[in-house]
Amino acid sequence: MGTQRDHRHVNSETPPGPRARFYRRERQSVPAARAFTFRALADWGVRGRADDVLLCVSELATNALLHGVPPGRGFLLRLLPYGDRAGLRIEVHDSGDGVPALREPDEGGRGLLLVSVLADKWGVEDRVPGKIVWCELELTRGRATAGTRPRERP
Numbered sequence: 001m002g003t004q005r006d007h008r009h010v011n012s013e014t015p016p017g018p019r020a021r022f023y024r025r026e027r028q029s030v031p032a033a034r035a036f037t038f039r040a041l042a043d044w045g046v047r048g049r050a051d052d053v054l055l056c057v058s059e060l061a062t063n064a065l066l067h068g069v070p071p072g073r074g075f076l077l078r079l080l081p082y083g084d085r086a087g088l089r090i091e092v093h094d095s096g097d098g099v100p101a102l103r104e105p106d107e108g109g110r111g112l113l114l115v116s117v118l119a120d121k122w123g124v125e126d127r128v129p130g131k132i133v134w135c136e137l138e139l140t141r142g143r144a145t146a147g148t149r150p151r152e153r154p
Contacts (some may be wrong), residue, residue, distance in 0.1 A: 056114075
């Protein structure tokens, strides 16, 4: 009689740990950040709101490259699960000056507007040098409604 092997992961009950990756100031960094996030979500078994997460990562990474990363520098993407996979905090750290703000759609730049609609919360924190632009998404709930205005600051 042979024994059957249990193929489940030993740590399948353990909440996923944070993931982080640094990207240089170059065009390929945005699709690379999306691919990194896609792999992390797949590893964590996240299915709900994955498209929202990927779009938020794209927009925050693009904003960092366009407005927050000085020449010769880069940005750090951090993915921080919380609540036993119930939520995900996305952080983009850059060393640029200035504070991102929502703009009217006719003024160009729709990145933060999209993030404000898709994410349950978003904001900006100071860091030296630069800032952290972050958003949080509850992965077990549906999308936030357009009538619910997320906080701009923590």
